[in-house]
Amino acid sequence: MAAFNRLTEATYEVHESVKVDTQDNEDHTFCGIMFPIKCKDLLPVDHISIRSVAVRGELGPLTVWVSKEKKQNNNNNNNNAATHVFRLKKSHWHKVYEAVHPPSPHEYKQLLLNEPIILKPGQVRALYIHSTLPNDRAIVYDNAAFYMPRRLIHFGHGHHQNNNNNQNNNNNNNNQDERKPRYEDPMIAIYSGRAHVSTAIFGQEPIWGWGNAWRDHREFVGQLHYGAVYQLWNPDRNVLTKFGPKFNEALFNLKLCQTRWESPISRLPDECIYYILNMCRWDWFQDTPNIMHQKRSQQRAKLKREEMERKRQKQADIEAAARLQDATKQEATTNNNKTDSGPIFDDAMEEEGAQQERAEQEHDDDDDDDDDVHSTQLVGEEGENNNGQEDEEAALRQAWIRRQFDRINVLRALARAQDDEDMEADDNDMDIVF
Structure with missing residues (x-):
């Protein structure tokens, strides 16, 4: 029975196609640009698939590379690390496009990738676009100097010590500015990266022969074409929390109707209701990205309150x-x-x-009444001493x-x-x- 075989992700390869246009200030041109892309964990998305990228400039022999997925284990999740490090070595990257293009200085030229770039929610991967054209006008990119500092993603090692010093000098009030991406929508975020001023792929020697071949705080100028494959609803706690409040309200109302004998839905078993909801997309009950963002903000505020209360209780203990x-x-x-x-x-x-x-020996000749009185006094003092010892x-x-x-x-x-x-x-x- 189909009701017992619910899918966990959409069978459609792509549910939605989105074109990303970044700002173009016609600021700089050179041999290449490298920048990170993050799949946001806001909507119930199983994964996104980047199909093509578009750039402009003198172009020439172009290649597009994507950072390889990092191996994960149970003890260390690289996607959830505080910073993401992308090595500037060819062995850490995978080539997804290679072709020669004529100059296109004013219009974007679409580069259809040989294979899509898959990003899971919360995952960050870097994209590297490079041209071996022997001049400094191959690819247009933008300067992010007016928006510094806001990048905590490192490319390679040994070239970002100054960035770390700047980050350490910033106070906590600037964290929100540092997290601001170059571009973002409900599904992806594009961050500042590095420009490459070497005609060699992953080359460490600039075109003029001396200095650093990588320039920090440079940003991608162009278009990304990606599709989203949504996650399907299932009666699992990890899935329930990813859907919006209106979707969960619809589930609650269906369960209420199931308990009323006068409702036709009461004839349906749980599996049939679950199967119906499994075929519904996350936004079919009027949930929107803004509503999902409000839900996420409330969850974060709740976790923050619980954390503060836990710390307060810990300090009190x-x-x-x-x-x-x-x-x-x-x-x-x-x-x-x-x-x-x-x-x-x-x-x-x-x-x-x-x-x-001694006093008793001196008064041996006293009468019996005096002895009785004296004995009574001694007994009383001994009783008081015993009571004191018990206390x-x-x-x-x-x-x-x-x-x-x-x-x-x-x-x-x-x-x-x-x-x-x-x-x-x-x-x-x-x-x-x-």
């Missing part, structure tokens, strides 16, 4: 544990002082007893019990703090920064 430790030490010091004063108190009692014995033992027991509870509370606080640190480490591993 640590302070409470410190107070309990101080109280325990103070009580232990007090009990030690009482224990140290014990021999002195015993010597005083012995001296007092000796004096009483002291009870206080020691209570102090010991308090110390045990203090130790338990301290251990609990430390365990909770360790759990929070582990959770923060996991979260930090899921953080992406541009």
Whole structure:
């Protein structure tokens, strides 16, 4: 039965085709441009497929390269790293286009790729367009100097130390500006990259023979043609969270109708309802990119509040544990002082007893009534001493019990703090920064 065999992604190769036009200030020309592209994780997209790219300039022998997908393992997800490093070596790149073109300085020339570039949600890959034409007018690109600093994506190694120093000098209030892309829509984001001033592919020697062959803060000028393959709805928690509130509201209403015997939908089993929703696109119930963005913002705000509350509780537990430790030490010091004063108190009692014995020997001739009164007084003093000893033992027991509870509370606080640190480490591993 088809209802039991729901697809997870659309069978259509491309649901939508989008042409990306970047700003063109006619700023610079040279041999090549390299820039990163990110597939945004906003809409329920299974992947996007970049089919072609368009550039202008003197052109000539052109090649288009894409960075190879980085190997992933369970312990390290490269797509979720804080920064993305693209090596400037041919072995780390895959060629997807090669052809010779006549000059086209004013109109974009479309380069239909030999194979599409696939990007999964959250994935970042770099595109490198280069011409071996022996002059500095091959490819038009733009200068991003007026928008610096905003790039935290590194190309190669050893050429971006100054960028790192500039980034360290920026305060946290500029993070939003640094994350601003060159171009973005609900599905992709294009960031600033590097211009190449060498006629050799991935060459490290510029056209004039000295200096650095790569120029930072340069931006792509042209067009991208890509298609989106949407993810299909399924009753899975990881899928449910990617669809909009109106889609989930439609699901809720269908389930309500299923519980009413007078509704024809009540005759349908769950599998049929799930199959119907599986065939519905994410925006068929009036969900829009703006609504999805609001949903994502609310989710991030909720996570931020939970994180702040967790940190506040962690700090409160640590302070409470410190107070309990101080109280325990103070009580232990007090009990030690009482224990140290014990021999002195015993010597005083012995001296007092000796004096009483001498007094009794001196008054052996007293009558029986005086002896009875004297004995009664001694018995009363001994009873008071016994009561004092019992109170002291009870206080020691209570102090010991308090110390045990203090130790338990301290251990609990430390365990909770360790759990929070582990959770923060996991979260930090899921953080992406541009």
